[in-house]
Amino acid sequence: MTAYLNYINGSWQSGQFKKTTDVLNPSNNEVLGNIPYSTKEDVEIAVDVAKETQRTWRKLSGAERGQYLYKVAAIIESRLNEIAETMTKEMGKTLGEAKGETNRGVDILRYYAGEGMRSVGDVIPSTDRDALMFTTRVPLGVIGVITPWNFPVAIPIWKIAPALIYGNTVVFKPASETAITANKLVECFHDAGLPKGVLNLITGSGSIVGNNLVEHEDVAGVTFTGSNTVGKNIANIALNRGAKYQLEMGGKNPVIIAHDADIEKAVEGTISGAFRSTGQKCTATSRVIIHKSIKDKFVAKLLNKMEEIKIGSGLEESIWMGPCASENQLNSIMSYINIGKEEGAKLLKGGNRLTESPYDQGYFIEPTVFDEVKTHMTIAQEEIFGPVIALITYDSLEEAFQLANDVKFGLSASIYTENISAMLSFIDNMEAGLIRINAETAGVELQAPFGGMKQSSSHSREQGKAAIEFFTSIKTVFVKG
Known part of the structure; x- marks a missing residue:
């Protein structure tokens, strides 16, 4: 049986965890592998690495960051069958649906790779005729990405890709049910040569890994898709410490x-x-x-x-x-x-x-x-x-x-x-x-904003150009000679 590890600072690591969790095939209960049941210490190490790396990652141009995403897209495309089959084994959706979702992940990466060359601000007329005033956008910092099992390729990618292209670094906590699929996705980022520490993967329980990620003072933003109960808890924790949060939750x-x-x-x-x-x-x-x-x-x-x-x-x-x-x-x-x-x-x-x-x-x-x-x-x-x-x-x-x-x-x-x-x-x-x-x-x-009203979301939007609203802050600049 294959034992999968956390991915921190550019390498697969056994970390601080002592326990593991089996991942099962819901069609026949076959054990597909086991994953780390990570600790608070594992989260702290990953966040520290992401914070340090973000200082240099944000200095790259958008075009330079985009080149990494193009490379990741090509690698996922070349491994599409393997990733889709893993997804089907882990959470049960048909192979055709899994292939379609994986293809969508490729398209999302290419879309956001192109965002690296697009406008991130506006020139605004000043009341002072001798001044130049404009806006630009800056990254938040370290982003906690917490994703569900039902779309284990598309949802992580539509969060990770915009986070990275706008200059943030990521600590990614996938659902345990589909952690092997997440592992294979992160392998593609690794093989694309993404700098160490830009993307980190931690697996384990929501009560330990998820909560400690949301509570960490160096995590500037948390993007979550999942249940309303968990989403409201994340919102309360993030709000209390002044972190930005984005929730996509239930529907009827x-x-x-x-x-x-x-x-x-x-x-x-x-x-x-x-x-x-x-x-x-x-x-x-x-x-x-x-x-x-x-x-x-x-x-x-x-x-x-x-x-x-x-x-x-x-x-x-x-x-x-x-x-x-x-x-x-x-x-x-x-x-x-x-x-x-x-x-x-x-x-x-x-x-x-x-x-x-x-x-x-x-x-x-x-x-x-x-x-x-x-x-x-x-x-x-x-x-x-x-x-x-x-x-x-x-x-x-x-x-x-x-x-x-x-x-x-x-x-x-x-x-x-x-x-x-x-x-x-x-x-x-x-x-x-x-x-x-x-x-x-x-x-x-993928190019259209996605999100809900009422208790379906935190009233933000994901995907398309709307993603920039969550993953960046606006900086207004006034220049006078």
């Missing part, structure tokens, strides 16, 4: 099916949005709000199309939906399914763990549909993070908007309609950071 994303919707497209989009990656996306469709006049037709087509979903190991070419990422995740989803039944929702399809061969060694679950769901029910309010959808009916478009907004989250939302007025009303009325029309709720392009 609705799709509205209007009376004039293209039913075939709506069904396809609902299934893809709800069940790809086993529903383990923050932007996954979880509520389907259907006009009463077309409900029966929509539901019949939905249930019929779901029969085509093939479940199994993501490494098999014919598989459409893989396992839940872990036993804990499976148990959480099953608990929500039981709550749905107890609260009176009607189980139309699915709802069971698959336990017979070839599923008996893994964490497989059926895609699940509940009908007659009321908006106050738990399954209509809380993020399940699994392949479970709640069907809710409406009479008027105004009622649909009210139902869609009646949750604490505001990440993504979509509508299927052919009516331009309905589209414009949807754009205007939805309390969500990502609005999609005649498309599934899941999915955002």
Whole structure:
């Protein structure tokens, strides 16, 4: 069994840790390797190294830093199959999805490599005619990057790449479930010749590694994607010591099916949005709000199309939906399914763990549909993070908007309609950071800002040019001869 190490100051190190944690394949419980269960001392060493290195890293030009990112992109591209296969083994998504995500990581790196040559400020007219006034942007310093298991390539890269291009250094704490994938990503940075200490990898528990990273006085900013509970804790710690923080958290994303919707497209989009990656996306469709006049037709087509979903190991070419990422995740989803039944929702399809061969060694679950769901029910309010959808009916478009907004989250939302007025009303009325029309709720392009409203985020945005807002500070300069 392979033992993976932390990466600090340009080398793989055993560090101060004494314990390790096994990483399991959720399809069959095979042990894929073990990773360090790191300590507070490991975090302190990594932060000290990153702080020292940042003094020289920030002095490089943006173009020079960009060249490193171009090299990393080329190396990841050359190892795409290996990285994608590791991802599938670690968290279960299909190999096709894993390859697509890894390709996206390559594209993100190239996008931010180009940012090294773009504007970082503005000239501003001064009231003094003999003066020059302008703004520039400077890096924060050391950035703590804390990432989840559901997108173990794309999310780390869309945080690490802008952090580096704008002159910061990084201490990266990935989810333990996908720490081997993180290890392989960092290998690519190492092999690209990234200077020692610019990117450091620490694995271990959130309570030790994560908290100590957030609490460290030399970590200038923390960017986090994960649960609301952990995100709020990070915000409190960072706020108390004056550090900058960026949170991307939960979603309870609705799709509205209007009376004039293209039913075939709506069904396809609902299934893809709800069940790809086993529903383990923050932007996954979880509520389907259907006009009463077309409900029966929509539901019949939905249930019929779901029969085509093939479940199994993501490494098999014919598989459409893989396992839940872990036993804990499976148990959480099953608990929500039981709550749905107890609260009176009607189980139309699915709802069971698959336990017979070839599923008996893994964490497989059926895609699940509940009908007659009321908006106050738990399954209509809380993020399940699994392949479970709640069907809710409406009479008027105004009622649909009210139902869609009646949750604490505001990440993504979509509508299927052919009516331009309905589209414009949807754009205007939805309390969500990502609005999609005649498309599934899941999915955002790398060059576009991404983030949520309400309790889905800290109201900042990731990706695209918006990333500069978090990873830099504005410096206003006044020059007079």
